[in-house]
Amino acid sequence: MDFWRLGLIGYPLEHSLSPQLHLAALQAVNLPGEYVLYPVRPLPPGQSELVGLLLQVWRGELSGLNVTIPHKQIVLPLLDQLTPAARAIGAVNTIWCEDGVLWGDNTDAPGFEADVRRFLGSDFGRLPYALVLGAGGAARAVVYALAQAGWAVTIAARRLEQAEALVKSLQPAVTGTLTAVSLSAHVLADKVAGMGLIVNATPVGMTPKTLASPWPGVTFAEDTAVYDLIYNPRDTRLVQDARAAGVRATTGLGMLIEQASLAFTRWTGQQVPYEVWRDAVSEN
Numbered sequence: 327m328d329f330w331r332l333g334l335i336g337y338p339l340e341h342s343l344s345p346q347l348h349l350a351a352l353q354a355v356n357l358p359g360e361y362v363l364y365p366v367r368p369l370p371p372g373q374s375e376l377v378g379l380l381l382q383v384w385r386g387e388l389s390g391l392n393v394t395i396p397h398k399q400i401v402l403p404l405l406d407q408l409t410p411a412a413r414a415i416g417a418v419n420t421i422w423c424e425d426g427v428l429w430g431d432n433t434d435a436p437g438f439e440a441d442v443r444r445f446l447g448s449d450f451g452r453l454p455y456a457l458v459l460g461a462g463g464a465a466r467a468v469v470y471a472l473a474q475a476g477w478a479v480t481i482a483a484r485r486l487e488q489a490e491a492l493v494k495s496l497q498p499a500v501t502g503t504l505t506a507v508s509l510s511a512h513v514l515a516d517k518v519a520g521m522g523l524i525v526n527a528t529p530v531g532m533t534p535k536t537l538a539s540p541w542p543g544v545t546f547a548e549d550t551a552v553y554d555l556i557y558n559p560r561d562t563r564l565v566q567d568a569r570a571a572g573v574r575a576t577t578g579l580g581m582l583i584e585q586a587s588l589a590f591t592r593w594t595g596q597q598v599p600y601e602v603w604r605d606a607v608s609e610n
């Protein structure tokens with residue numbers, strides 16, 4: 327390929343870190359190219375714009391696309407083939423064309439798994455019980471990744487029916503046992519003991535509402551670790567509270583890097599060292 331035409335479809339996109347990540351990666355492996363933001367609204371005329379961009383990938387005019395909110399599910403019926411992860415999760419964040427076939431993958435799930443393995447080190451799977459807060463798109467990827475790695479996962483959502491729907495749709499595709507509960511203090515007080523990992527997959531605590539926490543004040547179990555998917559701010563209220571209680575905790579910048587790195591390798595076949603990705607966003 328003479329020039330790599332990459333980009334991101336979503337809305338809104340002003341705060342996306344993806345251009346600086348992928349431009350640094352292209353530069354690191356000496357590939358000429360660009361990474362363009364395509365802010366596409368979910369409603370008409372956005373849909374025809376979306377179809378137009380997918381056609382450009384199919385014709386080879388674009389080399390590959392990332393997809394984010396609100397299009398991760400909308401693109402599913404517009405693609406020819408889905409990877410098993412994208413099909414089970416029901417969301418796509420990476421698109422490319424191979425031999426005239428338009429493919430969709432979900433790199434959030436393996437991206438999360440790679441980063442949580444780095445975070446937990448040899449403790450990954452030692453206490454294979456996880457509690458995931460939220461039952462939206464990111465929660466689906468996290469639950470899929472953990473349950474495929476053999477974890478039993480409890481999903482806590484403020485709307486119990488959303489957690490129950492997630493369990494019903496994902497359980498047939500994964501090995502670990504899934505359970506749905508309400509995200510409330512008295513329910514979680516019963517669940518925290520024995521949890522090796524608590525994951526925040528809600529947007530609560532994101533900039534600008536950085537004083538908020540999704541955790542309802544229940545005492546953390548001694549052996550647990552906290553992974554907050556939010557990466558803006560770098561240390562969320564949840565992460566600060568967990569550390570103050572003596573619990574290991576991290577935000578989700580590593581997952582952002584890993585999902586980008588997997589998408590980049592999918593498009594270009596090139597592996598870029600982790601430090602390149604990390605340095606690309608270290609100033610944010």
Ligand code: NAP
Nearest residue numbers: 460461462463464465484485527528529555556578581582
């Ligand atoms: P989403 O599809 O909108 O799902 C959000 C979930 O959080 C839903 O279950 C929602 O419930 C729940 N929620 C929202 N506000 C809540 C509140 N005040 N209290 C309790 N629950 C609440 O969003 P998403 O795509 O899953 O993203 C979730 C978070 O993950 C975002 O902060 C996003 O930036 C982050 N994320 C990070 C990465 C990474 O690479 N680190 C990747 C993907 C996502 P309702 O449906 O009832 O509102």
